[in-house]
Amino acid sequence: MHTIEVVLAMLVAVVASGYLVRILPFSLPLPLVQIGLGALIAGVFNRGHALEPDMFFLLFLPPLLFLDGWRIPKQGLFRDKGAILELAFGLVVFTVVGAGLLIHWLIPSMPLAVAFALAAIISPTDPVAVSAIASRVPIPKRLMHILEGESLLNDASGLVCFRFAVAAVMTGSFSLAEASLTFLWVSVAGLAIGVAVTWGVSAFQRWLWHGFGEEPGAALLVNLLIPFAAYLLAEELNASGILAAVAAGITMSYVEQTGRISGSMRVQRSAVWNMVQFTFNGIIFVLLGEQLPGIVERAIQSMELSGQHSAWWLVVYVLAINAMLVVMRLAFVWLSLRWSLLKARMRGEKGTHTPGRVVLAMSVAGVRGAITLAGVLTLPLMVPGGEPFPARDLVIFLAAAVILVSLVGASLLLPRLLKGLELPKDDTGRREEDLARRIASKAALAAVEKARQQLVEGQNTTNVQLYNDAASRVSLLYQRNLEKGQGPDEDPEQVKRMEEAYRSLRAAGLNAEREELFRLTRRGQISDEISRKLIRNLDLLESRKRD
Structure with missing residues (x-):
């Protein structure tokens, strides 16, 4: 099957998945439908497409991470930065050490360094998978902001730990000091490169527009190329391309606030990015489904050749590792909340109580995805001595199974955990929206009046009346925003129904x-x-x- 046919088959599967989730009599998350269609493609053509991890990272992850960084609410990201950083870095290290030791205990035939590598690659949650689950599950906004922020930042820490665990298998040695310095460079340089690329490209583009005019098609293409430029430059400098793409997206949201882009450009750009997001998200999960039959087959063969256990032990390993991840995440989240409350009391503040169901939901919502799949497939085939990499097929199978089980678990459990959950009402967003509308309407009314005065200057009576009528009609639209503000005795539900x-x-x-x-x-x-x-x-x- 030629590459172009594979691409077309995957695109057809992505399109079909969008309709299947609506047609099926029972509710299924879109990612699971896409994984099933990918497995069906592999079965029909009797083999899956050989996935090249480096190409996978380059083609699909930069634009999706860029878009997630661009659209994530920055106020929530910085407000909960403490919790996000604890989860993105502290939880990853906790998982690598704890899960690595437990996996080695559970599967003694797997060397300790290989167990650490498996724990490292399944430690980061995935923003693509988290977003896919969130689209069908009513997750509280603040919880969703924390999950999104965590998944955007923990990729670098997980991949660095994975890289050093694999290096320990290949060389038989490990240096904590070297690993720490590498992690510092990878993170800081990656973030700096992402910021620099977006600001640099945007400044150059504005200079071109000022001197030669705006070309919408070229501007859209440049916008699509920014994440790839940030990713490739960071990888060339041995920094984190993933963090560079995320930082480039976050920076783009600040560039957009300058207001130097036309409204029509924003409409076109939003439509293009929505299409890219839907297509690439779908292809990622279809690719995972295509890989599954081959991964399962090789894992079973590996178990049979080892002769230590029946292939049914694979199911035991998968369930045990997933339960282990949920319990470790639950313990870390609970301890993190306790620590936050303790710090608040030490500062003389009153800490807010977090419902137990929210804590459990945060533990279940640790969904794995594309980062885990692509990362584990980069495992070398052989060690320097020419022997096969220890338990390679088993590690790949377990990582893929963790992705599937975490997706299914979050899809089934999160709606039940969050059903009927009453959280304190947060009217901040509505107050900010009302304030913005009033201030913007006042500014617009002043601008309309100024423009009217300029238009009627030196005009005859007929034209003056015409301009005055036009200004009145325009002003009415903005005056309504000033008059319809919610009063103290006005029912919010009535206001909502009226709007x-x-x-x-x-x-x-x-x-x-x-x-x-x-x-x-x-x-x-x-x-x-x-x-x-x-x-x-x-x-x-x-x-x-x-x-």
Whole structure:
């Protein structure tokens, strides 16, 4: 099967998965449907596509990590930075040491260094998998921010631990000092490179626009290439390409706040990135499904050749390792919360109590994904002496099984753990939105009045009346934002229903306008050019209303 046919088959599977989750009579998470379709492709064509880990890292991870860093709420990221850093770095080290020792105890035939390598590669959670689960599970916002932040940062720590565990297998030695210095360089340099690439490219692009005008197609392409540039430059300098892509995305959100990009550009860019996100997310899980039949087959052969246990012991290993990961994560999260409460009391503050179900949900939500799969497939085939890498097929199988079980477990357990959970109401977002609308409306009214005065200057009476009427119509839109602010005795539910009704009626009007324009075009009463222009305006207006 040629590469182009594999790519087309995967794209068809991604498209089919989007409809299957809607058609199936029972609810299944999208990633599991895509994994199943990938396994089906491998079965139909009698083999899976040979996955090249380096190519996988380069093609799929930078844009997805870039987009996650771009869209993650920065206020939540910095507010909970303490918890995120503890999970992203402390939990990874805790998992590598604890799970490595337990895996070696559970599977004595697996050398200790190999057990540490397995523990390291299954320690980082995956932002792609976490986002996929979150799209179908009502996770509280703050919990979701912590999970997203953790998954964006723990890849570097997990991969560095994995790299040194593999080096210990290959050389038979390990240096804690060298590992610490390497980790420091990998993290700091990766973050710095990501920030520098985004700022540099954005500054150069603004200079081009100022001197030669804006070219939307080229601007979109440059935006898509930024994560690849950050990733490749970081890898060339032996830093973390993953952290560079994340930092580039976070920086892009600050670049966007300068407001130097047109609204139409933002609409186009959002549509392109949404398509990239859906496609690449789907391909990652389809690829995992394609690898599964071969991974399982090689693991069974490895168990049979060793002659130590039946192949059914693979199921025992998988369940034991997943239970081990959940328990260790639960213990670390609980201890971290206790420590946070203790620090708050020492500062004279009153710590907030976290419900037990939320703590358990954080433990179950540690979903593994693409990082684990691609990382474990980079294991060498042989050690320097020419002997096969110890337990390589078994390690790959166990890592893939952890991905599957964590996905299934989170999909089944999280809705039940979070069902009916009552959390303190957080009206901060709504207050900020109302404040922003009022301030923006005041600024808009002042700008409209200033523009009206400039337009009517030196005009005749007819034109003055025309400009005054136009200004009044525009001002009414902004005046409504100032007058409809929620009063102290106003029911929030009524305000919400009123806004929903307004949006519904406005959407009905926009749809009717579009249908009429299409009808006029079909009858030849207006040209295609005029039709496209007017419909584009309606699309932009509708996108603003949805925002």
